[in-house]
Amino acid sequence: MNEPGTFIWNELVTPDQQIAGTFYSELFGWDRHEVDAGPLGTYTLFRRNGQDVAGMMNPTPRDYAGSPPPRWIGYIAVADVDAIAGHVRGLGGTVLEEPHDIPEVGRICMFTDPTGALVYVMQPQASSEQSDSGR
Numbered sequence: 001m002n003e004p005g006t007f008i009w010n011e012l013v014t015p016d017q018q019i020a021g022t023f024y025s026e027l028f029g030w031d032r033h034e035v036d037a038g039p040l041g042t043y044t045l046f047r048r049n050g051q052d053v054a055g056m057m058n059p060t061p062r063d064y065a066g067s068p069p070p071r072w073i074g075y076i077a078v079a080d081v082d083a084i085a086g087h088v089r090g091l092g093g094t095v096l097e098e099p100h101d102i103p104e105v106g107r108i109c110m111f112t113d114p115t116g117a118l119v120y121v122m123q124p125q126a127s128s129e130q131s132d133s134g135r
């Protein structure tokens with residue numbers, strides 16, 4: 001379950017998925033599964049014992065703060081991404097990526113806190129089992 005207010009995903013943004021992927025796979029025993037992310041290129045899922053544990057992607061043309069170094073970014077579960085985006089602004093944060101949907105994943109938004117720390121929030125898409133049982 002994706003409890004609101006908890007970290008639910010971690011993602012590595014790096015210009016060299018091959019080198020980083022080999023490093024983390026050997027370090028932690030992760031398997032890699034590459035997915036075509038369309039205009040964003042390749043998205044790599046790191047897996048451990050058949051379970052997705054993290055993701056990896058290339059920097060996008062919309063990457064923020066110039067050319068930041070490769071970095072891990074956390075995703076925090078929320079019940080309502082749009083409400084959180086409004087609250088971020090009210091608390092002095094800056095929304096960098098407006099709330100938007102990622103097909104088969106959920107709704108996300110990227111922001112910085114008043115100190116400049118970057119984080120994503122995600123409203124996970126309900127699984128088909130949850131949707132079916134709610135009828």
